Amino acid sequence: MTTQATEIYRSHAAIEPFSLHRPKTVVQAVAAMAKSRGRGAYMAGGIDLTDELRAGRKITDLIYLGDVKELAAIGRTSRALVLGGAVTYRQIERDAKIRAALPDLARIWEAVANVRVRAAGSIAGNLIAARSGYDALPALMALDATLHLETGKGARTQPVGKPIPKGALVRRIEIPLTKGLRFLFDRSLKPVVSVALSVSQTAIGIEARAAVGCAHGRAIVKTLNTKGIRSMAELACAAELLASAFADALPEPVSDAIASGAYRRRMAEVQLKRLFASLAEDA
Ligand SMILES: Cc1cc2nc3c(=O)[nH]c(=O)nc-3n(C[C@H](O)[C@H](O)[C@H](O)COP(=O)(O)OP(=O)(O)OC[C@H]3O[C@@H](n4cnc5c(N)ncnc54)[C@H](O)[C@@H]3O)c2cc1C
Incomplete structure (x- = not known):
């Protein structure tokens, strides 16, 4: 690597211009990704994505998910907790529905990372970044969670442990609420x-x-x-x-x-x- 390359590696200077999209719905987000022909990236909290861009990942389109309300929602059905893909670690720790349905998860998540990371970092961002020390994957695997994805070819459901196809949007994550869990x-x-x-x-x-x-x-x-x-x-x-x-x-x-x-x-x-x-x- 040349000195110049070393200087721009892990620096904002390594980030090339891209088009910014601010979709308000999942349909708009998926359409923006489809138009980018595989060279776009979704961004939630941006913690890992910014790192990747500073390390030289090239994208043409950045699709910011922060305006898609559905992705930040937490719901509960009679059988499951349903977390939108952009739900943050802080929401998991504090949300009343999670505290009522699965207090163990809320309590444990209070100790994950630090409060600044928990406030920005999302559950799907953590899964996609997929670093071996990250906590969302083992937690959700133990809880037998299911992912609901939106790919360019339509919606699909899969166990959380299965690798996520490139460019798929994690729309929501379902955690089954079994008796005495x-x-x-x-x-x-x-x-x-x-x-x-x-x-x-x-x-x-x-x-x-x-x-x-x-x-x-x-x-x-x-x-x-x-x-x-x-x-x-x-x-x-x-x-x-x-x-x-x-x-x-x-x-x-x-x-x-x-x-x-x-x-x-x-x-x-x-x-x-x-x-x-x-x-x-x-x-
Ligand atoms: C100091 C520090 C300490 C940390 N400690 C811990 C820890 O103890 N445990 C732990 O688990 N983690 C830890 N983390 C990691 C942190 O939790 C993750 O960086 C964070 O959850 C990533 O979420 P994000 O929303 O910022 O992802 P982003 O950076 O926005 O995205 C990451 C990747 O996911 C993709 N993406 C984002 N959202 C979606 C979506 N809905 N669908 C499809 N693709 C998507 C992006 O395109 C990108 O490729 C730590 C991080 C820091 C900086």
Whole structure:
């Protein structure tokens, strides 16, 4: 890289002129993206996008989502919480509907990042930026969330863990509200590893899903084998076995300067055991 190139790398000087769009509806936003022929970018809080542009990403059209009211809305149906794609981290922490329907999520989100980031950063922006230490993906995977996307070819629905096609708009995210749903998230060992856990009571017993962040290029989720477990007390008894089976079944975690893959695997097990212990304490 030349000295001149080094100087403009990660600087506003690296950002070339683009057309700014301020759609008021999802239809207008999707139309603007279609017209850009894949060279446009949606922007919500702009935290990651600005970084990408300063690092040299080239776009012809910037489609600002802040005027699309639908994308900032939070709703609740009898079965799900529904978050618009541009809902901010701060909204998740403070919204009355989330606090009533899934207080664990609101409480945990108060500690994510810092208040300036939470005020600007959106849930879909976090998913699309897809950095391995980001928290939205493991949390939403553990909660079994579904994405509603708008692509140039129409609307589509997919599990949150599936890669999002380039240029698709995340319109909304649905979190199913199952009976007795509990959500826990241990982020204390980031950037080594983080573990999110959701547990709910169904007609046939307990269902549990755990997701691990930071340890692989992308978060990994597993449905735990809770067959025959009918109560939280029985779940607490099975905690050691479930945590060790979960850790054993993970693909090889990343080894880097921060931690070895073996350490990450071991800590994922320890964190999951701790989450089960706090569930048992609450019960
Ligand atoms: C100091 C600091 C600490 C942080 N700590 C944490 C942390 O602890 N945990 C954590 O999870 N995150 C953390 N973050 C990351 C932060 O949460 C994300 O940067 C933020 O959520 C991104 O949202 P945004 O709205 O700014 O995205 P933008 O920058 O607007 O967009 C990011 C990407 O998503 C695309 N995009 C945005 N909205 C949509 C949409 N609706 N549909 C389709 N594409 C879209 C954009 O085109 C772009 O490619 C931290 C960031 C900083 C600066």
